[in-house]
Amino acid sequence: MTVHSNFVSIRDVAKHFGPVRAVDGVSLDIAQGEFFALLGPSGCGKTTLLRILGGFEASNRGSVHIDGADMTVEPPNRRPVNMVFQNYAIFPHLNVRENIGYGLRSEKLSKEEAARRVDEVLATVKLEGLGDRGANEVSGGQRQRVALARALVKHPKVLLLDEPLSALDKNLREQMRVELRALQQQVGITFIFVTHDQEEALSMADRIAVMFDGKVRQVDTPERLYETPRSKDVAAFIGSMNFIDATVEGVDGDALIVDAGPVGRIRAGLPADGAPPVGSAVIVGIRPEKLALADSQPGEGANSVRARLTAASYLGERSHYFLQVDGMAEPLSIARQNTQAQLLHEADAGSELWLTWSPAAGIVLPAAG
Amino acid sequence: MKRFPKLKAPEGLAGYSILYLVFLYVPVLFLPLFSLNDSIYITFPLSGFTTRWYAQMIETENLLIALGNSVKVAASVSVISTILGTLGARAFTRYRFPGRRPMLGLLVLPLVVPGIILGIALLIMMSWAGIPLSLFTIGAAHVLIATPFATFVMISRLDGFDANLEEASRDLGESGWTTFWRVTFPLAVPGIVASLLLTFTESFDEFILAFFLAGNDATLPLYIWSQLRFPRNLPVVLALGACILLASFIVITFAEWVRRQGVKPEKKKT
Numbered sequence: 001m002t003v004h005s006n007f008v009s010i011r012d013v014a015k016h017f018g019p020v021r022a023v024d025g026v027s028l029d030i031a032q033g034e035f036f037a038l039l040g041p042s043g044c045g046k047t048t049l050l051r052i053l054g055g056f057e058a059s060n061r062g063s064v065h066i067d068g069a070d071m072t073v074e075p076p077n078r079r080p081v082n083m084v085f086q087n088y089a090i091f092p093h094l095n096v097r098e099n100i101g102y103g104l105r106s107e108k109l110s111k112e113e114a115a116r117r118v119d120e121v122l123a124t125v126k127l128e129g130l131g132d133r134g135a136n137e138v139s140g141g142q143r144q145r146v147a148l149a150r151a152l153v154k155h156p157k158v159l160l161l162d163e164p165l166s167a168l169d170k171n172l173r174e175q176m177r178v179e180l181r182a183l184q185q186q187v188g189i190t191f192i193f194v195t196h197d198q199e200e201a202l203s204m205a206d207r208i209a210v211m212f213d214g215k216v217r218q219v220d221t222p223e224r225l226y227e228t229p230r231s232k233d234v235a236a237f238i239g240s241m242n243f244i245d246a247t248v249e250g251v252d253g254d255a256l257i258v259d260a261g262p263v264g265r266i267r268a269g270l271p272a273d274g275a276p277p278v279g280s281a282v283i284v285g286i287r288p289e290k291l292a293l294a295d296s297q298p299g300e301g302a303n304s305v306r307a308r309l310t311a312a313s314y315l316g317e318r319s320h321y322f323l324q325v326d327g328m329a330e331p332l333s334i335a336r337q338n339t340q341a342q343l344l345h346e347a348d349a350g351s352e353l354w355l356t357w358s359p360a361a362g363i364v365l366p367a368a369g
Numbered sequence: 370m371k372r373f374p375k376l377k378a379p380e381g382l383a384g385y386s387i388l389y390l391v392f393l394y395v396p397v398l399f400l401p402l403f404s405l406n407d408s409i410y411i412t413f414p415l416s417g418f419t420t421r422w423y424a425q426m427i428e429t430e431n432l433l434i435a436l437g438n439s440v441k442v443a444a445s446v447s448v449i450s451t452i453l454g455t456l457g458a459r460a461f462t463r464y465r466f467p468g469r470r471p472m473l474g475l476l477v478l479p480l481v482v483p484g485i486i487l488g489i490a491l492l493i494m495m496s497w498a499g500i501p502l503s504l505f506t507i508g509a510a511h512v513l514i515a516t517p518f519a520t521f522v523m524i525s526r527l528d529g530f531d532a533n534l535e536e537a538s539r540d541l542g543e544s545g546w547t548t549f550w551r552v553t554f555p556l557a558v559p560g561i562v563a564s565l566l567l568t569f570t571e572s573f574d575e576f577i578l579a580f581f582l583a584g585n586d587a588t589l590p591l592y593i594w595s596q597l598r599f600p601r602n603l604p605v606v607l608a609l610g611a612c613i614l615l616a617s618f619i620v621i622t623f624a625e626w627v628r629r630q631g632v633k634p635e636k637k638k639t
Binding site: 103 | 530531533543544
């Protein structure tokens with residue numbers, strides 16, 4: 001079987017609700033067998049886009065193709081696509097087996113074949129023996145499995161999941177991330193899921209599309225999205241980030257030299273698409289865990305700045321520190337694993353330290369957006 | 370289980386409660402009591418036990434005809450208004466359309482227009498349209514006042530369950546029509562039963578509109594009213610009243626049982 005990189009092809013799709021542009025010209029290609037995440041804050045249009053893929057909303061513009069077939073105007077019951085709803089939408093008047101087998105009636109299978117398919121998928125989602133339970137007699141985690149099974153039993157080409165883990169409590173949620181990922185690998189179906197939880201997206205997805213205000217801002221693997229965000233918005237949404245305003249001064253080898261005002265002249269990573277022109281304004285982003293603390297000024301090669309500790313918060317396995325650089329509007333945040341390093345406390349506030357980081361840790365972002 | 374050990378009912382509350390129940394039920398219980406009394410006078414002391422009023426009731430042909438008319442009208446009214454109410458409620462709960470709120474408001478209006486005004490208005494309209502008065506005109510008027518009740522019962526039922534259930538059914542390959550029969554209808558059954566019973570009783574004991582719009586065929590309330598002029602016939606009316614009371618009791622018990630059998634609707638997403 002050839003893997004199509006545009007198994008699901010979304011072209012310039014837009015959806016307006018009155019004056020609100022919920023989805024504003026989105027184009028995406030999703031490969032067969034991919035675990036794809038639509039990530040964004042609430043109201044960014046990710047759920048509307050998912051509902052357009054499922055056929056529950058008609059787009060005002062653009063087209064949707066799945067496995068080569070035009071699905072733009074097909075109703076939900078005529079798409080090779082199934083959905084796991086946020087609240088699971090388990091039919092309360094049917095038991096677990098009847099819920100799972102619900103969608104097989106339209107496939108006109110023999111009784112034996114339908115029962116076999118239900119048994120098979122019950123095993124896939126580890127619900128054997130619970131088939132005769134009533135819909136309201138199973139736990140939240142089991143309800144999610146029922147919803148998954150009910151969709152998977154149809155052997156869809158694409159499975160859509162709307163905030164699949166948001167209804168579960170924290171421990172179960174982390175366990176289900178692993179299970180859902182394993183399940184997707186096992187069945188090999190293309191999964192497209194919507195989430196506002198960046199950790200969820202990073203841990204499960206092959207690729208993530210970050211959406212703001214109805215637009216896709218960046219599509220990348222979790223690692224690239226985290227390490228090389230292409231805009232300030234994306235960088236701030238995925239994890240946390242310190243932003244320093246700077247002006248480009250020149251290039252030195254594989255580093256960009258910038259004048260970062262109060263922080264002084266620093267070296268940052270060279271953007272993949274080349275250095276911005278000298279004199280242009282940029283933003284240098286640095287992840288809190290890539291900043292290190294030192295008692296004395298480090299040697300050449302590393303960036304460093306003198307700063308004063310303003311706050312410390314202890315979070316168990318790690319600590320967050322906030323350090324103020326004279327002349328900067330906001331303190332920089334530093335995250336440090338609580339391994340062997342000496343802990344700083346609230347009582348240490350006011351003490352002067354050196355902040356250091358490698359040039360590659362500085363991500364150069366465009367100043368606007 | 371002593372949940373609220375500190376809270377003690379104020380003294381005299383029990384007495385008040387009993388008095389209240391007596392006030393509520395004693396007048397009604399006079400019906401079966403005097404219907405079994407061997408005298409045409411409704412007065413104490415009771416003169417003796419008899420079932421002859423019931424026997425006489427069964428033999429009174431006009432009464433049975435009126436009862437038949439009432440059942441016919443009420444049954445048609447309950448089915449028609451429940452269908453209309455269900456369709457209306459679906460529109461109100463599942464779609465957003467211009468004029469939705471004003472329409473909901475207008476729906477309540479027949480409930481607050483006094484029956485006597487509505488009766489006169491309908492009578493004028495029927496004679497203007499040249500429709501002869503009959504059980505049909507009574508039934509039409511009853512549909513008019515029963516449909517809002519049916520709609521509100523069905524709105525509260527359909528509002529209670531998640532619209533995602535219908536979407537899930539569409540997603541799993543069912544058309545709009547089969548989704549209605551496999552999901553919406555089964556979940557709406559308790560509401561439909563409640564609506565049928567409510568509109569049936571609404572029509573069954575309605576007097577004013579029937580009074581204005583009756584042709585030659587009387588409904589049961591009209592018949593009972595006509596009999597009050599003849600003291601001789603009063604015990605039979607009481608026997609009839611007792612039967613209706615018993616029937617209502619059975620129907621209400623059944624309705625409550627159905628309601629409890631009904632699947633608890635899934636809560637909407639929070």
